[in-house]
Amino acid sequence: MFSGAASTIATKVDSAFLFILVICVLMLLLITFLMVFFVIKYRRDKNPIPTNIEGNFLLEVVWTVVPTILVIAMFYYGWIGYREMETIPEDAMPVKVTAQMWSWSFEYENGTRSDELVVPINQPVKLELFSRDVLHSLFVPAFRIKKDVVPGIRTTLWFTGDEEGTYDLLCTEYCGLRHSDMLSRVVVMSQDAFASWMAGKTAHEAAEPAGRQLLESQGCLGCHSLDGSRIVGPTLKGIFGRKGRVLTDGAERDVVADEDYLRRSIVKPNADVVVGYPPIMPSQEGILSDEQIDAIIEYLKTLQ
Numbered sequence: 001m002f003s004g005a006a007s008t009i010a011t012k013v014d015s016a017f018l019f020i021l022v023i024c025v026l027m028l029l030l031i032t033f034l035m036v037f038f039v040i041k042y043r044r045d046k047n048p049i050p051t052n053i054e055g056n057f058l059l060e061v062v063w064t065v066v067p068t069i070l071v072i073a074m075f076y077y078g079w080i081g082y083r084e085m086e087t088i089p090e091d092a093m094p095v096k097v098t099a100q101m102w103s104w105s106f107e108y109e110n111g112t113r114s115d116e117l118v119v120p121i122n123q124p125v126k127l128e129l130f131s132r133d134v135l136h137s138l139f140v141p142a143f144r145i146k147k148d149v150v151p152g153i154r155t156t157l158w159f160t161g162d163e164e165g166t167y168d169l170l171c172t173e174y175c176g177l178r179h180s181d182m183l184s185r186v187v188v189m190s191q192d193a194f195a196s197w198m199a200g201k202t203a204h205e206a207a208e209p210a211g212r213q214l215l216e217s218q219g220c221l222g223c224h225s226l227d228g229s230r231i232v233g234p235t236l237k238g239i240f241g242r243k244g245r246v247l248t249d250g251a252e253r254d255v256v257a258d259e260d261y262l263r264r265s266i267v268k269p270n271a272d273v274v275v276g277y278p279p280i281m282p283s284q285e286g287i288l289s290d291e292q293i294d295a296i297i298e299y300l301k302t303l304q
């Protein structure tokens with residue numbers, strides 16, 4: 001109905017919205033008209049002595065029954081849409097969504113990961129939402145779907161994309177410094193295109209170094225670039241062996257980023273904070289195993 005609606009639920013959300021909007025506008029016009037009308041009709045020079053008017057059974061019934069019916073109708077339209085949004089179809093394709101400051105990551109049933117949500121057309125998709133850190137909220141305006149991503153709680157959301165295309169996906173809960181960069185995309189493609197995308201992605205992942213995969217899947221690249229540009233944290237380009245100044249227990253000192261330094265910076269990121277950067281990296285202790293940290297350090301050595 002409105003432009004850009006691209007999911008099966010979108011038209012229902014739009015009609016409920018339009019229905020409520022029309023009622024609100026009509027009420028606004030009616031009430032404003034009556035206010036102005038009574039101000040003129042009962043002005044002082046026509047009614048020098050105010051009179052109390054009471055007792056009109058018909059009027060009282062009308063202004064009780066009509067708004068009750070309108071409110072129930074608004075509830076009804078809201079309820080049928082809400083019920084559908086909360087009832088996940090049995091055949092929905094599950095995708096695990098991990099939100100963290102400040103990136104999204106999508107993991108499919110076969111373990112393949114992506115930083116964009118790619119889905120086949122006309123296929124119900126069930127999103128299982130997890131947060132690594134703070135409160136986020138997933139919003140796809142074109143699909144008219146939105147759900148909070150709450151640390152410690154699993155929330156779910158589902159949709160069926162019914163038009164091929166690329167749609168914005170964003171965080172709509174203010175979650176810190178780079179909240180506004182917490183953007184991704186939903187790509188709705190044909191069943192065949194999706195199958196070949198998935199095959200290509202899986203093969204590509206298998207060929208990538210383990211350390212690189214971890215940097216991507218753990219969301220490290222949301223804050224650390226690989227190309228030398230500054231995002232939130234220092235770039236990882238040329239990190240191994242780099243000399244720099246860090247703040248340790250409130251005192252500045254010079255360090256060389258050797259293996260020990262890199263390991264400590266992953267496990268206890270705030271022990272040595274590079275001067276000029278905020279101390280905001282979450283510790284990866286208990287999240288990454290020793291082998292995974294080794295793999296990351298091996299990969300970092302290649303980024304010269």
Ligand SMILES: [Cu+2]
Pocket residue numbers: 135136137171172173174175179182
């Ligand atoms: Cu966020």
